[in-house]
Amino acid sequence: MFGKTIKDAPKDEVAINARLLIRGGFIRREVSGVYNYLPLGIRVLNKISNIVREEMNSIGGQEVLLSSLQNKQSWEKTNRWNNFDALFKLTSVLDNEYALGPSHEEVVVPLAKQFISSYKDLPLSVYQIQTKFRDEKRAKSGILRGREFLMKDLYSFHATDADFKKYYEEVKKAYEKVFKRLNLKAIETQASGGAFSKVSHEYQVITDAGEDEIIYCPGGDFSSNAQISPVKEGKQCDLGHGPLKRAKAIEVGNIFPLGTKFSDAFDLSYKNKEGKNMPVIMGCYGIGISRLMGAIAEVHNDEKGIIWPESVAPYDVHLMVFAREEGVKLNTKINKLLAVAKEKNIEVLIDDRQDVQPGAKHFDADLIGIPHKIIISGNKVDDEVIDYKSRSDNGKWNPMPISEAIDKISKKFQPKADPPLAEKS
């Protein structure tokens, strides 16, 4: 496999996520704040993307792919060409300038304008999972904050404020499902709302690696970004859950009412039933895909390495083969395991390196952090018994038949969202 584990992370990588992901062979740094994804890494990224995709489809999101090279005129129309923090600008041989997309309001709104003319065209929501670029001044947080990163951004378009608010609540529910499936406790947190709304909402995962601070009730009924919190740490929760706490957290998602800010800039309007022109009301909703991968690595680890949740692990099973000699029976057992696993859609990473000691294989397995570990060894070639242990179990290995281990593993799978049967034109 392309990518090797290493004992020590580069000294200039300070973030836990980057250190663990580099050591485990998931990523490698290209330049500061920019990472290449190795085969293990892209598997995790794809699994996170697919969970997000399923939940966005389930709330009627239509997937698109918008360009990174963006029209300067559109950025001027929104007054963001010179005001957007961390915008990369490009000059072409054509003497044109482009924005290198850090966000896509300037693309999606002129595009939507081509398709929205009547109330019948609303509501509408489109999303993409796409690479974004931001010229961050500091990039010391590994893949939690990079100059190039993968993001899901959804934009919704509505005729009325009531319709927008209804959809906003639907997105909240979809976001909760996403984070639950990723095994991440992301706290819905009030944040600043900009010009068109008093508040927006962020989804914050508590971790010392976070760059935000939140004030929150341990009982779960209040959380606010510390920057705008109306109350302070230590105040008693109104509902009797004890004193409010303060913690560092990383924002893994946000949902934001845009009002008519962008509709006004691009004159995006629709004709209502009475034939009157009305501005379109918008919301935008982000989830940081690569940041989520980093947040999971920050939260789910122990001294040996990462412990991936089942839903996003690069493989389901890490199979270590320990054999003093190559044997037909050993291969029969491996093939049996693979066949049973395949039947249940269980993906197996095989470590059958012959010149590597068992200790080093254990070390690598724990560092990579695939949730289920299986050993097939030369000692037990005569029957169907393998040794099983979950990654998070620090106790003994459990001998059991292949079928029992596979059953155990497949029961832990989370149900997948059903893809939509068909879409309407």
Add this chain to the structure above:
Amino acid sequence: MFGKTIKDAPKDEVAINARLLIRGGFIRREVSGVYNYLPLGIRVLNKISNIVREEMNSIGGQEVLLSSLQNKQSWEKTNRWNNFDALFKLTSVLDNEYALGPSHEEVVVPLAKQFISSYKDLPLSVYQIQTKFRDEKRAKSGILRGREFLMKDLYSFHATDADFKKYYEEVKKAYEKVFKRLNLKAIETQASGGAFSKVSHEYQVITDAGEDEIIYCPGGDFSSNAQISPVKEGKQCDLGHGPLKRAKAIEVGNIFPLGTKFSDAFDLSYKNKEGKNMPVIMGCYGIGISRLMGAIAEVHNDEKGIIWPESVAPYDVHLMVFAREEGVKLNTKINKLLAVAKEKNIEVLIDDRQDVQPGAKHFDADLIGIPHKIIISGNKVDDEVIDYKSRSDNGKWNPMPISEAIDKISKKFQPKADPPLAEKS
């Protein structure tokens, strides 16, 4: 659905592919040479990507995701920072300069150097499907040649020239499978090989939209890029296939021996069995994913619109519902069709717009170009009969039971490549 068909393409779009794809609601232009992909468009792009992915996996390619922001020092090491045609350069607030990736040798070779040290680490092949940027001086060919485009690039690393040559032939076979599955006649064509090889190979699809010219034998035993062809148009084929022809063509893929050009630049070497340091021999292999989408649109169309091959059509069936009134029976029939289709993994696009005349629905269906068309109408609500016609059939509609239509359609599916059971570490 986000995206509408339009009768006329923008006047400044001259390329057939762009005109058809814009009219059908697949793409919209952001700036010259840069396109946004609408829901129909991204479905085609994903289907092409998945076919390419399957075939690359089948020859041992390991998928990675390399960065777009690239290290300037690496481009200087290969002497391409100032010499690479159409390289976009970016300046960061950090006073760093980056290349915006038009290709990834400068990324993948330093990366591979971290993992290759012994002959035991070879051969190795990695690929990605990723957005590339080139500052093209002219961009008038729609998605055949853009400033931002989707590409598959695979890089292979070998200990010996013999091993490289063996793999080169394997890639040729995989490429042939890709183009066959896409229903594209791509001619393996000799092209200039650069410093390390007399020839490389391009895969050329004959079309007037092409920017290359090839000299080829109509019998299929010779083809060369006109720029390097040792023979001229009109010369008799040695094998008796008649006179060689000359035609315009678009390069949809290429395979290229790199020798040790990049290994030398980055000092990428391995220790052979005798412990001696040897340079790694490389090849690179490209396929233009978005260009393929354009080439298919150029080749597979008629006066009404695109005719997508089954393997990459955005949906398998375009269902038009013609009903004078809404009826329970009508919905029963639609649901029956959808249920039977789902069972066979057939994807259905439904046009049940109530304020659109049948003529306009036919017009849209032919413009979009989904290969199978079905009508469910109010006339036949009492039985299981629908009307079926394939997109390429200009004759009459054929009444038939739902099950017969679905059987007909599912039989045309091409078999998919089997994903690898497990990968080795």
